[in-house]
Amino acid sequence: MAATLKDIARQVGVSVTTVSRALAGYDDVAEGTKERIKAVASELGYSPNIVAQRLQKQRTDTLGFIMPTFGPRFSDPFFSEFIAGVGNEAASHEYDLLVSAHAPNSAGELKAYERAVRRGWVDGLIVVRTREDDTRIQLLCAHNFPFVAFGRTSDDLEFPYVDEDSETGMRLLVQHLIDLGHKRIGLIAAPSGLMFGRYRLQGYYDTMRDNNLPVQPEWVVEGDMTQRGGAEAVTPLLGINPRLTAIIGGNDLMAIGAINRIQQQGLQVGRDVAVGGFDDIPLAAYTSPPLTTIHQPIYEIGQRTCAMLIDVINGRAPTTPHSLLTPTLIIRESSGNPI
Amino acid sequence: MAATLKDIARQVGVSVTTVSRALAGYDDVAEGTKERIKAVASELGYSPNIVAQRLQKQRTDTLGFIMPTFGPRFSDPFFSEFIAGVGNEAASHEYDLLVSAHAPNSAGELKAYERAVRRGWVDGLIVVRTREDDTRIQLLCAHNFPFVAFGRTSDDLEFPYVDEDSETGMRLLVQHLIDLGHKRIGLIAAPSGLMFGRYRLQGYYDTMRDNNLPVQPEWVVEGDMTQRGGAEAVTPLLGINPRLTAIIGGNDLMAIGAINRIQQQGLQVGRDVAVGGFDDIPLAAYTSPPLTTIHQPIYEIGQRTCAMLIDVINGRAPTTPHSLLTPTLIIRESSGNPI
């Protein structure tokens, strides 16, 4: 099959060692030999066997990413953009990216992490969608395994992370709605246990309180982060009397589901009910009406997380082990005019 | 760091070979020895070094997937769902999935394929979004490297693929619109060069012709597969006089962009202009109005492609080396009522 150092050595008539050194560009190889070796190497279409290199170097130059995915028909734009960011950054440092998927909190998920830690198939891991009491992170910390998280946790473990300031993001959005005159604002929250959901929830409560707007418990409903979940969650919210004048989706997907259901009920989004989202997925600009939302630079976050991980792996202390990005408010039509 | 066979061997007082065999479950190891070895192994938290195993076995148990992605802010639901399908199938066969991303037709892309072929870091590759005159496939065929494509090509190379029957899919959609009374139907086509775009285009032309409906050249405009592309492409289409009564997006993303732009022009989708898409991404059911489209089971396609690749790698001839899936028409509101 593929040519090896041995093949080249035989053909040129030198030792494997010399070939290795010639190709590695050491300058203790005679010019002539080097030339011949290089010629034969390219003639044979040689490239080093990466597995052998890795065994010898005792590192894999591979990063792992275990996607926490619900069900099969899963299609969260977050992941494709995040992977693109991580992947491109990894590639630019000559790292590969190993991807797998497991349902969050499942036995399979934790096993995948354990295997990653023990079997030395990746040099480090990227963890996303952190959870309160996150067993993945506890495991990684306990084993002192290199990783960087996108998101924080509630316990007091010390680890490097990148996160967006969801709380501030949500404050921007809620305040925007309040400034438009809304007082009864509902929220479709992320499933409890997810850290970012918690921050978003906090931002919602705090902003309402700061504006002296009491929140009724039934104004907050949990959704499963999908359009369908958003649509289903909005039904009870619309049944509330007096009617809510605004509804926030804990992410854009749920906001889009909510818009759909609101319209099905014969109400007009942006006039009868204002809607806001969170994430600013590419589609958000193209819904009808276009979605007011909070923008997070997912692609850049992916890059940054990846760069940080590579630093960690190479024993370089990241310049900023905890980086918190401030999201921005994108006002479109779904939040409507002042009332 | 991680425990090795040698560590266990030393501690138990046997040879590395015996340990290897005991752990592999061979029955030519004395019960007592086996017991002790297993005990020490688990005590030490041993798991085999995967890189060493791979070097020795001369296979990586890893599949490669190089995503053809345009620009950074890229977020095609197709990919996340496809990866999930491939990844889960791979995992169930104990294969890993290595993912990277390159712009289609870029130099970097082809290099990535060359490296994959030469460096033995993956046992096989998955190729998607096949193109006419596809250099990736030519390369893979020339090197006899195991791969399976999602999509066909225009040349007569023989290779295993899974594909959806885009032509039939498009026929279903166009006929549906014609049955509703439409005669002037525009199309936002996929970029030329993409095989699936070609089939879809063909399905469009054929169905129009079969219904004796002449097509004006300006009815067909190319878009770049994104919402933005769809929105931009729709502008010239709307300028046509007499106005088109229906517009088809070459994929759902473009259809969604088209809907957006049509509405911005003050026209009502499903009444003034019917719109159809292609793919049935999860969001399609939640646009306003919900999108009439052609459903393809991306997740299953991913699984199937992956399963086929694993067969190929293991020298099993796939039962069906060319599998063509028939898509189905999903009628929602964007195509409107009969006119």
Place this chain on the structure above:
DNA sequence: TTGAAAGCGCTAACAC
């Protein structure tokens, strides 16, 4: 300037 030898961790053919 070059080569022999060892070793990364594992498996397997072949003795004992």
Place this chain on the structure above:
DNA sequence: GTGTTAGCGCTTTCAA
């Protein structure tokens, strides 16, 4: 039953 030996392809001392 168990150990010895060799080898996967590569890098890296250390001697020549």
